[in-house]
Amino acid sequence: MTDHSYEFTRAVTRKPGSSIIDGLRAEDLGTPDLERMLAAHASYVATLRETGAEVIELPPLEAFPDSVFVEDTALCLHEGAILMRPGAESRAGEVAEMAPTLRALYDEVVAIEGPGTIEGGDILTTSREILVGRSARTDAAGVAELSRLAGRWGYAVREVFTPEGVLHFKTDCSLIGPNTILSTRRLAASGCFEGYDVVFTADGEEAAANAIRFNRLVLMAAGFPATAAKLRAAGYDVREIDNSECAKLDGGMSCLSLRF
Ligand code: CIR
Numbered sequence: 552m553t554d555h556s557y558e559f560t561r562a563v564t565r566k567p568g569s570s571i572i573d574g575l576r577a578e579d580l581g582t583p584d585l586e587r588m589l590a591a592h593a594s595y596v597a598t599l600r601e602t603g604a605e606v607i608e609l610p611p612l613e614a615f616p617d618s619v620f621v622e623d624t625a626l627c628l629h630e631g632a633i634l635m636r637p638g639a640e641s642r643a644g645e646v647a648e649m650a651p652t653l654r655a656l657y658d659e660v661v662a663i664e665g666p667g668t669i670e671g672g673d674i675l676t677t678s679r680e681i682l683v684g685r686s687a688r689t690d691a692a693g694v695a696e697l698s699r700l701a702g703r704w705g706y707a708v709r710e711v712f713t714p715e716g717v718l719h720f721k722t723d724c725s726l727i728g729p730n731t732i733l734s735t736r737r738l739a740a741s742g743c744f745e746g747y748d749v750v751f752t753a754d755g756e757e758a759a760a761n762a763i764r765f766n767r768l769v770l771m772a773a774g775f776p777a778t779a780a781k782l783r784a785a786g787y788d789v790r791e792i793d794n795s796e797c798a799k800l801d802g803g804m805s806c807l808s809l810r811f
Contacts, residue, residue: 556678557726557764561605562808563652564596567619568611574800575617575639577718581799588796592619595770595807598790602766606808609652615645619797620806623670623688623719624649626681626697627811630704631659633697638668638688649809656811661700667692672719672806677726681706682743684713684720711743718801725762725805727769727787733778735760750785753777761803763810770804 567588574583599606612618617639624646626633632653634646646662654660663669673689674697675682681701683694691710698708713720714737723738731748732739735757739749752759752775759775769787771779772794782789794803 556676556729558766559604559810561607561656562599562765562810563607563609563621563649564592564599564808565609565618565621566611567592568613568616570611570613570616571619571796571800573616574802575641576800577716583796583799585796587793588619591793591796592807595792595804598768598770598792599765599808602768604766607652609649612645612648615642615648617642617800617802618645618648620672620800620802621645621649621809622806623672625653625809626671626674626676626701627653627657627809628676628701628704628706629811631661632657632811633700634660634662635671636663636665636668636693637670638686638690638693639670642670653809663693663696663700665692665696667694667696669693669697670719671809672721673713675721675724675726675732677732677747678729679707681708682711682720683708684711684743686713686717686719688719689713712741714738714741721761721805722801722803723757723760725760725764727762727764727782733760733762733782750781753781758798758803761805763804763808765810772798772803 759778762771773791
């Protein structure tokens, strides 16, 4: 394990395609606009690059409407990558599409074989452990298999819970400092962050919780001024990225990249 769980030299992203209009969503918040999503995606990639990291941009996969949300296909650790087994049937094939890219970058790539399911959005890696939230997409068998695979590299995996009605564990939290988590109050209320410093999203700004710390920057969705101000006041270098279109598909900052 490294002590620097937010220091990365690389990220992998995938451009959205015109099939995003068919992406999964819990409720209908309108049809995502591809042009606007592409512009936001370009600014996301440019912001990651600003930190000096290499960012790989994979081409759109029209057969997989949710494939812009690459985070769900793998867990990328220092020692190797673990391919996921998504709980959403329409997303299962995205893993095989991501595998060759990770095999070219890692010596070791292993896979969740099942029968359990697990998606990257439910996994938060901190400097001392890997927290995995059970959700509608990630079950106990998926967590157990991840625990065996990551355990071989010395990682401790801890199973936690995602609040009812929340898509992924990381929909509601992110690691923003060595021992600091940005979280909604509803998630932290479960006690899962005991021993960590927790910064809460401002009231009514729960959707700001899915941020990412990427090297010196914190990328967060635009439109949550109170949370952004709170983070800036605490000394974080915050960049606000338009997330209006991904939000229509329940996606946010973490979903758009694999970081390692
Ligand atoms: C889905 O429901 O799978 C996509 N529409 C959104 C995935 C968001 N991914 C993430 O939070 N890691």
